[in-house]
Amino acid sequence: MESLMKNNWQLTILQYFWMTIAVLISSVAVIIFLAPFDIAPSGVSGAAVILHRLIETPIGLVTFLLNIPIQILAYFLLPGSWRVVVRTLYVLVVYSITLDWLAIYIPDKGVSDNVLLNAIFGGVLEGVAGGIIFRAGGTFGGTSTLALILRHKFGMPMSTTLLYTDALVMAGAGFTFGWEAAMFAVVSLFISGVASDYVLEGPSVIRTAVIITNQPELVSTTILHHLGRGVTGWEAIGMYTHQPRWVLYVSISRSQVGELRRLVMKADPKAFMVIGQGHTAYGEGFKQSEILPVP
Known part of the structure; x- marks a missing residue:
């Protein structure tokens, strides 16, 4: 028990x-x-950036204040949400302080005068930050928490809520900064989503293959012997011919696709094979654990 508590604290x-x-x-x-x-980021931070431009309010403080009613709603409306709320409040406090502290000590001219470059790199960093915080079991709150509340109470898909709120922020940015700035914000938002998915799921280095064959033993043995990959198989029925078939499933690395295709065609020239794209595989022969474990 003591060891378990120690591991939980760690x-x-x-x-x-x-x-x-x-x-x-x-x-x-x-x-x-x-x-x-x-360039307005998505969600509550984007609204804070817009208000900063209009009435020169601190971005960090406004981000924190706008999140307070959302977190109160989350505490009362989402079952078992106290742990998420505590983590979110920690993130918001540190985030707000850091934003306003950096605004004092870092020049507001940025690194480059190229707006597109700033939109790209800002989006990449925002996405990396979002991916890390999700993997650590946290959240930046704001519209993500609001989306959870609406899904729980009204069954509204989170993607729909986030789409509407982001569209509202982008529209506000367009009216405040001009529509060219809003378009750069959309570019940054898209790149942020791609970067976040990359951090959450990893690079797409895994391929999965589904093989339909009449020679299951020969094909699976060939794959196991030459590629060192395990194969899972089950019996099926061809719905056109109504003849029995075997379906084999195997996960391989991206570099093994060509060799797999050659081996299968050699073992059974009549085999039908579909190769799909995966992100990450866990288990024997692949990754054994995540970098940021979440309980």
């Missing part, structure tokens, strides 16, 4: 460490790359 400390790193990365993205060029 895991919690590790998660908060990575959440802090994510906050620092996101703060740099907003203060150095996005806000100086009127």
Whole structure:
């Protein structure tokens, strides 16, 4: 029991460490790359950037204040959400302080005068920060928490809520900064989503193959012997011919696709094979554990 509690504390400390790193990365993205060029990030942070331009309010403080009612709603409306709320409040406090601290000590001219470059790099950093914080079991709150509430209470898909809120922020950016700035914000938002998925799921280095064959033993033995990959098979019926077939499933690395195709065609020239794209595989022969474990 004592060892288990120690491991839980170590895991919690590790998660908060990575959440802090994510906050620092996101703060740099907003203060150095996005806000100086009127590129509004998504969600509540984007609204804070717009208000900063209109009435010169601190971005960090406004981000925190706008999140408070959302977190109160989450505490009362989402079952078992107190742990998520506590983590989100920690992130928001550190995020708000870091944003306003960086705004004081870092020049507001940015690194480059090229707006597109700033939109790209700002989006990459925002996406990396989002991916890290999700893997650590945290969240930046804001519209993500609001989407969870609406899904729980009304069954509204999270993607729909996020689409509407992001569209609202982008429209506000268009009216405030001009529509060219809003278009750069959309570019940054898209890149942020791609970068976040990359951090969450890893590079697409895994391929999966489904093979339909009349020679299951020969094909599976050939794959196991030459590629060192395990094969799972089950019996099926061809719905056109109504003849029995075997379906084989195997996961391989991207570099093994050509060799797999050659081996299968050699073992059974009449085999039908579909190769699909995966992201990450866990288990024997692949990754054994995640970098940022979440309980």
